Amino acid sequence: MDYTLSNPALNAIMQKVIAKNPSEPEFYQAVMEFLTSIEPALASHPELIEEKILERIVEPERQIMFRVAWVDDKGEIQVNRGFRVQFNSAIGPYKGGIRLHPSVNLGILKFLGFEQIFKNSLTGLPMGGGKGGSDFDPKGKSDNEVMSFCQSFMRELYRHIGADRDVPAGDIGTGAREVGYMFGQYKKITNEFTGVLTGKGLSFGGSLARTEATGYGLCYFVDCLLKKLGDSFEGKTVVISGAGNVAIYATEKAQQLGAKVVALCDSTGYIYDADGIKLDVVKEIKEVKRQRISEYVKAVPTAKYEDGRKGIWTIPCDIALPCATQNEIDIDDAKALVANGVKIVGEGANMPTTIEATNYFMSNGVLFCPGKAANAGGVATSGLEMSQNSERLSWTFEEVDAKLKQIMTNIFNNCDKTAKDLGMENNFVAGANIAGLLKVADAMRAQGCI
Numbered sequence: 001m002d003y004t005l006s007n008p009a010l011n012a013i014m015q016k017v018i019a020k021n022p023s024e025p026e027f028y029q030a031v032m033e034f035l036t037s038i039e040p041a042l043a044s045h046p047e048l049i050e051e052k053i054l055e056r057i058v059e060p061e062r063q064i065m066f067r068v069a070w071v072d073d074k075g076e077i078q079v080n081r082g083f084r085v086q087f088n089s090a091i092g093p094y095k096g097g098i099r100l101h102p103s104v105n106l107g108i109l110k111f112l113g114f115e116q117i118f119k120n121s122l123t124g125l126p127m128g129g130g131k132g133g134s135d136f137d138p139k140g141k142s143d144n145e146v147m148s149f150c151q152s153f154m155r156e157l158y159r160h161i162g163a164d165r166d167v168p169a170g171d172i173g174t175g176a177r178e179v180g181y182m183f184g185q186y187k188k189i190t191n192e193f194t195g196v197l198t199g200k201g202l203s204f205g206g207s208l209a210r211t212e213a214t215g216y217g218l219c220y221f222v223d224c225l226l227k228k229l230g231d232s233f234e235g236k237t238v239v240i241s242g243a244g245n246v247a248i249y250a251t252e253k254a255q256q257l258g259a260k261v262v263a264l265c266d267s268t269g270y271i272y273d274a275d276g277i278k279l280d281v282v283k284e285i286k287e288v289k290r291q292r293i294s295e296y297v298k299a300v301p302t303a304k305y306e307d308g309r310k311g312i313w314t315i316p317c318d319i320a321l322p323c324a325t326q327n328e329i330d331i332d333d334a335k336a337l338v339a340n341g342v343k344i345v346g347e348g349a350n351m352p353t354t355i356e357a358t359n360y361f362m363s364n365g366v367l368f369c370p371g372k373a374a375n376a377g378g379v380a381t382s383g384l385e386m387s388q389n390s391e392r393l394s395w396t397f398e399e400v401d402a403k404l405k406q407i408m409t410n411i412f413n414n415c416d417k418t419a420k421d422l423g424m425e426n427n428f429v430a431g432a433n434i435a436g437l438l439k440v441a442d443a444m445r446a447q448g449c450i
């Protein structure tokens with residue numbers, strides 16, 4: 001990958017990032033995409049360079065790494081590494097998920113924390129950017145082992161977080177079960193019942209619609225785009241990757257809006273159901289039994305299962321919603337999607353599309369919705385959970401869902417207008433990055449050199 005930018009000031013920042021952060025390709029990729037797309041804003045905002053806003057914004061405020069030792073069911077001690085990257089607190093307390101996956105390392109969490117700054121800014125809510133996680137693999141672990149890990153993880157993390165300091169939540173491998181164990185341990189150590197985590201269970205401060213929020217929000221964003229085109233989800237064929245929290249609720253909303261979702265996947269393979277995915281079957285397999293997606297064909301014998309997840313992008317569709325993980329669509333996948341007539345790509349996952357693939361989509365007339373705008377519904381609803389916790393109230397599902405829809409509409413309009421004003425209509429990558437950046441930059445300037 002060539003990380004050279006044509007603008008000398010931006011290129012200097014990029015080269016410094018590479019020199020100061022060895023072996024962190026995902027972080028370079030996120031910074032590269034960001035710096036490339038914000039260039040049109042430099043002329044009217046010289047302070048971004050002159051006051052070193054950009055040079056400061058690519059440097060996390062704080063990075064915490066720690067040992068997580070825990071005891072497995074055989075009585076053996078296991079050692080994992082825990083992280084929290086507190087990237088930027090200019091507009092609010094650090095906010096972002098906890099990823100539990102064997103691939104987790106500092107560079108991946110820095111890419112995620114960096115993206116989170118601009119995503120959270122776009123929501124319009126007062127939340128800074130952060131991300132955390134561990135290389136712990138929850139797959140195949142017993143409940144007891146997951147609890148043991150989560151408690152040990154929180155025994156260190158608790159001293160760095162707080163309802164007004166840093167508010168973690170779910171991400172890959174972290175759902176309601178893990179958030180519950182972490183919350184319980186935080187409460188035990190601090191003797192305080194506060195809104196320190198979001199995505200909590202409904203019986204202890206969680207928000208209705210948080211489970212659904214990222215997937216629903218993604219579809220609300222894409223629906224705004226379809227409306228702009230005078231179109232709708234009705235009758236569209238949709239391919240969605242992943243079979244986790246985001247993918248399941250993107251499927252649910254796309255189906256409610258009249259689309260036919262024909263494929264889902266997990267890291268082992270994909271299912272194709274020409275009649276439309278039966279979501280109750282998927283929920284039972286993934287949410288209740290925590291099994292592989294291959295089980296689907298046992299319940300729906302007319303569907304097909306293929307090993308390996310790459311083939312999912314060869315299925316013809318109008319709309320592709322990558323909702324699994326970073327870099328799951330490369331240039332070959334993009335070419336296959338375009339050849340099969342895809343019109344819209346909406347990122348439910350964080351950075352699921354490589355830079356090359358993104359450029360290919362955009363130069364071939366595909367409308368591309370970047371994750372930091374399109375998947376912001378999850379963290380936005382986390383912000384709504386924080387508001388409910390602060391006022392000791394809980395809102396109805398309909399209230400939260402209506403606010404989520406309004407926030408996604410605002411994000412779409414903001415990205416659309418920002419791009420249009422710069423003469424780059426429908427470039428939602430530039431629209432999202434510039435709109436997200438300018439609010440944070442304004443707050444950083446106002447707070448002086450810190």
Ligand code: NDP
Nearest residue numbers: 171172173214242243244245246266267324325349350378
């Ligand atoms: P889950 O853990 O619920 O599901 C993740 C899904 O993606 C699983 O089907 C998983 O398959 C698959 N997957 C994960 N890692 C890989 C990998 N390396 N290769 C192939 N497949 C993989 O996570 P979420 O649904 O919460 O998160 C999905 C994406 O959405 C992530 O990028 C996350 O950062 C992003 N996101 C999540 C938000 C949220 O609120 N949860 C909010 C905004 C973005 P398998 O089970 O086989 O591992």
Ligand code: 2IT
Nearest residue numbers: 096097169171378379382
């Ligand atoms: O990537 C994300 O935005 C999330 N994983 C959700 C973060 C949150 O704080 O709800």
